[in-house]
Amino acid sequence: MTSENETTPSQTQLLDQVIADLETGRQEALAQTLLTTHPADVASLLESLPPEQRSELWEVVPVAQESEVLSFLHDEARTTIVDEMDQGELVAAAGSMAPEDLAEFIDELPEDLTNHLLLALDADHRKRLDNVLNYEEGSAGRLMSTDVISVRKDVTIAVVLRWLRRHETLPPHTDSLMVIDDAGEGLYLGKLDVADLLISNPDIMVEQVMQPEAVTVRADLSEHEVANLFERRDLISVAVLDDAGKLLGRITIDDIVDVIREESDRTLLRSAGLNEEEDMYAPVLPSARRRGLWLGINLITVFAAAWVIGRFEAALSQIVALAVLMPIVASMGGIAGSQTLTLTIRGLALNQIASANVRWLTIKELLVGGVNGAVWALVVALITYFWFGEPGIAIIIGAAMVLNLLAAALAGIAIPLLLNRWGMDPALSGAVVLTTITDIIGFLSFLGLATLFLL
């Protein structure tokens, strides 16, 4: 029996095998594979396939698994699959989703389908869904489950144990029960750890074991802050309260792990101007359109840099070495600036930057920029001298580099702070703004100094 202990299967081997089966049309083999594959992994397989094979594989997914697989899919990949389902299938799948998952699912559906779905849900399901939809996306309220076990404080542990034994199952990840007041208003009083339930004398009262000062969150707290709290306090679950202190539900760590992973995914994708739900196998035209937007923004900034270069046509036409060397100054500034920018964005995400320590950070980054500016300016100046044999150009490229690295340090701190203050995500547009500045200052300082001193 122990031999069935699962070690992690290789997902890429599984993927290769599924593709081979799809290509040779081995339906039974596929069905067999999917039966023993976790819905999360089925979702990942679907996302790894181009549109046609994706729908072929979806056909093989057992109906009973459909709703779970759908809730593991990213929005964009899910849309491609939902588009091919008929309404009966959709209603069936939606009917067996937890309200939190359903809320997210419904947000992404076309409106006529949404209405259809809402009408098809039974009253209880619909009420629970409405409850979740009341809270804004990205808030604690949206993450919470209302499936909570709560107890009174004036009963004994033995009573609680007896009562639990009457349950068929407990809500997933129940590491603690919630203690609420007996007046029936559901005011939250504290939590009762399952561990304490197990080790306590059955005759003592809940009140004596419960933790009245347990951490809780309000329903409108952002999921980012909830995740921070879980991380800092090593929580498994946390109670969600309304403003009056009434217990609304609980958030569990598995949803928080998803929040953390999604945040990091978003940062990565956004920094390249990609949609956060980007589907590896999205159709070509929508993909091209979404990415083209980012290219268009970049085009504006790079034309701005080109315009700056254009101001120095006289210098460029007289000294062709300037054209050869100018990308060096701009590029080194961009690299140094992105280091400062990354550090600042991370400091902001960790809440480690407050008004009182910005000054020191700026001084430190200016010094780092100055030191590296000086060192690499010397190297670049020497190479330039040996390449072109012109001491004037060598001195000027060195000076321009020092200037640009200092500007890069300042920009690397100022840009994310400003974007953050204006409520914009520094990870999204920080890098574009930064390289615009380092390009322009790079070209301006190098070509400008050359015009002043060499012409």
Add this chain to the structure above:
Amino acid sequence: MTSENETTPSQTQLLDQVIADLETGRQEALAQTLLTTHPADVASLLESLPPEQRSELWEVVPVAQESEVLSFLHDEARTTIVDEMDQGELVAAAGSMAPEDLAEFIDELPEDLTNHLLLALDADHRKRLDNVLNYEEGSAGRLMSTDVISVRKDVTIAVVLRWLRRHETLPPHTDSLMVIDDAGEGLYLGKLDVADLLISNPDIMVEQVMQPEAVTVRADLSEHEVANLFERRDLISVAVLDDAGKLLGRITIDDIVDVIREESDRTLLRSAGLNEEEDMYAPVLPSARRRGLWLGINLITVFAAAWVIGRFEAALSQIVALAVLMPIVASMGGIAGSQTLTLTIRGLALNQIASANVRWLTIKELLVGGVNGAVWALVVALITYFWFGEPGIAIIIGAAMVLNLLAAALAGIAIPLLLNRWGMDPALSGAVVLTTITDIIGFLSFLGLATLFLL
């Protein structure tokens, strides 16, 4: 009592206040603040301070909290603090760390201190530490705790409950007990969920409730794969086994949350060529040296691009518009390429790229590159025509852009796949290699076509 429910405190407000207290020397106020601050938050405060204030605040940290605060600090920040502690303090702090934390802590200490510490530990502590140090950093064995509750399968639930009640506490995050064989070799048989323990009839046997097919991991599995497994299976804890199936310990979700956060942190920092433990307030010279390395690598690549430009001095000296426009072709290729690169790196991290679907991905990305190349080439060509009035240059810049965006798509897929195959982290060096290629192909195609057709 309910009014003490904690909502998240604002970390940046706390930081501002601590800095103000440090500047005015209010020691008692600081001590008071630290008493009510979680060790994880104290660690974050320390990391937010420049060296001098950091040691001032460290002086105020209560001795009893020191070991916990140290285990929450990032390596580099920790080193700055350890440097100022005397050996007695260090030994005291180390003595109260859990073996997993101590192992990580010791890895970073200078060797003479390590030996000193090891000698000062008591025999039991040292044995547990050796146990952890047996496993490689980054493996499941390093993450696991040996603090596990195991039971036999041939006893009743009532016996287990009685036995648990004799414990003072349970290991943190105990969501299940481990069932091992009675022969005393400790072979793992399955897990017994605490939830099942609570809802089952006390008279039935453990064997009837336990889950023999629960997921387990081997001690040498990488922490990345362990984290993937936790995420896909929504686990709270997992048993760690040796090759013979013997139970070694368990890994809990709180450590996995740290692994996930560190991975995302590493990707972010590395993509800018920063050290993964980079301390916001590291001293200037070491910071400059570490970052300078990255600037030096970039300098090589940008000189390679400059060398390519240098091959076309004739064209540049005759048509100055080429110098003005050439950064546009290079930059657009870099942006488009980094989109493909990011998508590929993410696909690799999610195990969604296998040999069988690379071809489709390449075709799709080439099509996206082709569409965007064509669209933006037209825009750039039109702007160029209106700016310089030269149809030849307009046509050539458009053609160069299409070529560079196609090359960018290919490079964006090939670079991370090759780096990955060679065992290198694509997030670390992928972007530098990519922009080198898009710069060179951008300059080469634009200036090359101009030389062929316009001179």
